Amino acid sequence: MPVLALLYAAFVVAVEQLLQWKYGASGIIGLILLTIGIKARSEDSLLEYVRAASRTTELASWMAGRKRAYLREEWAAILAGDPENDLLLSPVRKMRYALGFVKASLLYRMADLAAPLWHAVDWVLSVKPRTNTFVAFLVGAQVVYIADAYGIWVTICCSLYCFITLRTIVYLLRRMRGIEAESTSPRKSHIKR
DSSP states (O other), rough: OOOHHHHHHHHHHHHHHHHHHHHHHHHHHHHHHHHHHHHHHHHHHHHHHHHHHHHHHHHHHHHHOOGGGGHHHHHHHHHHOBGTTTTTHHHHHHHHHHHHHHHHHHHHHHHHHHHHHHHHHHHHHHHHHHHHHHHHHHHHHHHHHHOOOOOOOHHHHHHHHHHHHHHHHHHHHHHHHHHBBBBOOOOHTTSOO
């Protein structure tokens, strides 16, 4: 019996490490939620399986954070379906939705963590001279790195490619973030001439 328990533990740890390596933290959370679902199903109780989906949804709403507390009611309403029109979700579909809610809450949290980083990007993109300085700095750093090792023609080609790529990224980020770039910095526009 202890050998079987040891083999089972080794298998569980191997699967956990594989999931963590391949899918990261979301894979581990998915494995935990899948384990909850399998346990509920093995008891041959439909009610337990439905409870697992509702517990998973509660976990997802908790993970989404306090500023998204409204999601708890929305997600619970989605799981409930529409009984008046005979639109009920199967327990398997409820669990799939609940796992989707967990994924959504993880994406919300990642967006919350990345929000402060966008302030610096928005600051650079909001004024054209700042953007041009940033692009020139990156292209210049590449020129200094490549020129000594590969020669002038490789440097010109790589610098041109880097410049075009960075300008495209700046253009796409401005469109994505909805930023209209000013031609001068805000301080200079207040100076009377």
